[in-house]
Amino acid sequence: MSTGTQRTGMLLRLEGVGRAFPTRSLFRGVDLTVNAGDRVGLVGPNGAGKSTLLRIAAGEEPPDEGRVLRPRDVRVGILRQEVDPRGARSARDEVASALTALDALEGELRELEARMAAHGEQGLEVPEELASRWDRAHAAFEFGGGFDRGARVERVLSGLGFDAASAGRPLEALSGGWRVRVELAKLLVSAPDVLLLDEPTNHLDLPSIEWFEATLAGFRGAVVLISHDRTFLRRHVTVVAELEAARVDLYPGSFDRYLEEKARRREQLEAQKAQQDREVARTEKLIERFRYKATKARMVQSRIKGLERIERVALPSGARARMRMRIPEPRRSGEEVLRLDAIHKRYGERRVYAGVDFLVRRGERVALVGPNGAGKSTLLRIAAGALPIDAGTRALGHQVETAFYAQHQLEVLDPARRVLEELLRVAQTEDVPRLRGHLGAFLFSGDDVQKRVSVLSGGEKARLALARMLLRPANFLVMDEPTNHLDLAACEVLEEALGAYAGTLLFISHDRSLIDAIATRVVEVREGALTDHLGGYAAWRHAAAAREAGPERPSGAPASPGEERDPARAEAVGAREERIARRERDKAAARELARARRRLAELEDEISVHEERLEGLGARLAEPGVWRDSAAARELEALHEALRDGLQSRYREWEELAAELEEEG
16 A cells, blocks of 8 residues: 655644543643654543544544644545445445545546547647646546556455455445445555554454555555554554543653553652652641741741642542453363364355364363454354354363353443443342442442443443453353453453463454463364464464475364374374474575565665656656657656556565564564
8 A cells, every 4th residue: 555655744733632521521732743654553541532532633523622733635534433334335346436536537637638639630739738737637646546446446355354255245235344344445545644543453353454564564654543452553653642531641662662661650650759748748747746836837837838839749540440350260170171073054055164173171272263254253152152053063061161252242232221230130149249349340430330331432331241241250261352342451451361260261362462462272263174273373373374384283183093003102203303394494484584684675775766767757757848749758658657567566575575574573
C-alpha cells in the first residue's frame, strides 16, 4: 500500500481538544501532532474515550473545546467497528467503491485524450491549457494507483482472508467481523495520508494479521491506532499517547519503552509523594507541638501558611482501578481431560472434519491456530459440548467440569437486565452473598452493578461475561478470543490469571503475546487436519517456517510399526535425526538470512536510483510543451510507466524481505 506522493511534515494536529458529558469530563486539553511516518499508539482503559478521540480526529464528531487542524489536501481515513449490514453489493464491489475518484479521473483522462487527438487529426497544435489539464489528471491517476486498481482490490481482499467465493458474497450475507474486514480493505485500497485504526486486528486471524503488518510497514503516511494486541503495538508504534484520567500523556519511542517510562514516572511520582507526605507530617507534628506556646506563635503561623501553599503531589486516580482476577481453584480431574475419536462434522455440502482425533491432557494449555474458515471454532465448540458431531465420539475425563467462553458471549447477555441480575442468572444459592465482591474484582463497584447491560461498553460487557464464566470453579476452560474488547491492562490481568490457573485450558486467540505467555502446546488447524507443536506462538512460527524438514505427525495419528516394536530405540533414532535436521536447518537459515540482508541493501540502492529517475521523468512529462512531439512524449511516458512498475516491484520485494528479517529478529 502506498500513498503515492510521499508527504512530509505535519498531517494532523489536535489543539486543546476536549469532550465532556453532563456528569464528567471525558478528556480535556488534548494536544497531539501527527507527522508523516508517525505510528501513534493510543492506549488507555476502556471507557477513557479513545474511540471518541479518534472520531474527533477524523472529523466525524466536533470537539466540545479546542480544534482539529490538517492541511487542505490531506486525506484522513478511519476504520469503523460498526458497519451497516444491509448492503446488497458484493464485498469486492464494496471495496472497489473506495476508488470511485479514480474512475472519475479515468473518465476525465479519456475525454481529454479524445480532444487532444482531435486537435492532432486536424493538424492543430494541442492547446497548452488542455495539455496541462491532462498532465495533472494523469499524474493524479498514476499516483493514486489507477493503473493497477483492480489488482490492488484483489490483493488486499486476498491478504485479509477473502477467497473468490467470499469476495463475491453480498455484505448482508457476511458476519459482523467479515464486514469490518471489508471496511479495512476499503481503507487500505483508498490509501489516505492518515490512517485512524480502532482495533484493526480484532477480527483478523493470524495469517491476515501478518499480511496486514507487512502492508502497514510499507505505508508511507501516518497511523494512529487503538489496539490491545501487544505484539502489534510492539512492532509498529513509534510514540504512545496514553489517555487516562481525562488527559493525554505522550511517550516517544516503542511500546516497551512506554511501559518502562510509565513505570519510572510512576515510581518517581510515588517517591515524590512519599517525601512530601513525610515533610507534611513533620510540619503538622511541629505545629501541633507548639500551637499553644505564645513564644512560638509567629513560627507556627508561618508553618501553617507554608502548608497551605504547598502544591500536593497526587497520584493519577485512573491508575488505581485495576481488574482483579483469580480463577477459583478447581478440583483435580483425570489425566485425560478430553478425547475426540474419529470426529466427523460438515455444514451442508462443506466438510470440515472427516475422522479427526484430538486429545487434551490435564494441565495442558492448548492454543488452536490457523486461518479463518479452517475449523478452529468448530473444533472448540465440539470440545465444549456446544456443537453436535455427525459421527465419532466425544468423551470427557473423570471429574471434568467445563466452562465455555464463546466469541458471541457478549451477544447472549440480556440487554434489559442489570449487571447484578446477569450474575444471579447463573449463581447458586451459596454464591449470592459474594456476588458484589466478585463483580468488584471485575471493576463493577457501587452503583455500577445496577447498570443495564445495554449501556455497557464492549470492554465492560467482556468483563461481565468473564465474571459470569469464572463465578463457579471449573477444571477445563474452553475460550474463544477471550481478549477481544479488553483493554491492555485487562489483557495483562487475564494473562496472569490464566498463567496461574491450575486446571486445563483450550483456547483460540489472535493475541500472540497471550499464546506465547501461556500456551504449552499449539495445534494448527488446516484443511481438516490437526498438527501439534510444543511451546507457544514463536515456536509454532519457527516450525512453520521450517516445513522443509518434513511434515509433522498429525495429532492423534498412529505410531509407525517400528516405533510400536521398540519405542526406546525409535526415540533415540528420532532424537539423533532431529539434531542433524536442526543443524541443517540452522545452516540453511543463516545462509538465507545473509542473502536476504545483501538483497535488502541492493534493493535500497535500486529504489533510490529508480525514484530519482522517476522524479526526473515526471518533471519532464509535466513540462507544458512536451506533447508537441507526441512520439517522443509517448516514449517518455512508456519509460516512465516501466520505471514505475519496476519501482513498485522493488517496493514489494523490499517489504517482504524486511518483514522476514524483522520476524527473524
